[in-house]
Amino acid sequence: MQTIHRELRKMLFCLIEGIKQWEKDFTKVPDKLYKGHMLFIKHKAMADSNIPNNLFDLIKTLKKPSYKWGIPQLDCLFSSEAALIEPGYGLTIEADDFMEAYQSLDEADQSVMRKILVLCRVQQLDKEYRFIRTFLSKSENAVIDSFSLNRHLHFHLENSELKELVFQCYEELPESIDNYKECPHCGWTLQFRNGKWSCNKENVCRFIESFEDVANFQYQESEKIYRMTSGIQRYILLPGIQEINYANRLEKQGYKVETYPEVDMYDIRVETQRDIIDLDIKDYRSASILSDYFNQLPINQLEKYHANSFIIIPSYRLKISPAFIDLVNSKLDKNVKEYIRIFSENQMMKRLKEEK
Ligand SMILES: [Zn+2]
Known part of the structure; x- marks a missing residue:
């Protein structure tokens, strides 16, 4: 059973990573997606004969909840009600959560937070690490103007590599500030989707704070405004x-x-x-x-x-x-x-x- 579980984790990992790469460039099928597909075929073939032998069928299957994929052991490692792809959105929250659970174990993980952690551990920057995590845990820093961001980081961090890594936790607002409202819980950018305001993919903030009267941001259109990247927010x-x-x-x-x-x-x-x-x-x-x-x-x-x-x-x-x-x-x-x-x-x- 352990071996099957290990292989199924690998399959999910390859499928999710492969879809991520594929979303960026649809002209070629990434190796990871191919490998995930092959593992899918292998485990599906063990269960029944209804095998998605081309990419079109595979994607169609991955849009269904995982209990419908016909691989019973998956139930132990992935939410049976969740699909891998949600039409119109891309990867599901469960797919993101799965990758996050994995990446924290993966020594080769290249995520920004991982780099910050490794650098702080190697150089024993305990105080700096605590400052960064606390800074990134405050709703008032979720969306910030470039002047304030610079000021905070220069004041608290001497290490320039570390400063640069914290900058990488942010991105310039993809759209004009007028298109967003401020999340009353986490301070991040709310976007208007399907007739309502929502905060990032999972939108859990609405369970914590009321979204009835959401406010505009108090920035000028001319200011350079940054927000935490979606992964850092989540x-x-x-x-x-x-x-x-x-x-x-x-x-x-x-x-x-x-x-x-x-x-x-x-x-x-x-x-x-x-x-x-x-x-x-x-x-x-x-x-x-x-x-x-x-x-x-x-x-x-x-x-x-x-x-x-x-x-x-x-x-x-x-x-x-x-x-x-x-x-x-x-x-x-x-x-x-x-x-x-x-x-x-x-x-x-x-x-x-x-x-x-
Ligand atoms: Zn929020």
């Missing part, structure tokens, strides 16, 4: 807002709190009278993707989750899907369960109080 800013809020909540309760200790070994470290407790906040839409993320961690990475470390699921996630924690737990492998303990924000608060 995988750094949104979880970052949760992390910082939770850290603040803990501090208000009188705990000594450190964010991103040991250059991001954990998200939050809490010191109680008796213990040091480490927390990682995980914000995924699909329980299967999160549980599989843990299931495929090598043992040396699972070991970072010591007896006093916990996974926290943000409250709003549980509001959207109350059974989320039970679902993840039910899909964890037996040996993984020894390391991974999952709590809601409130359960963790309660536990800490009992320790006091």
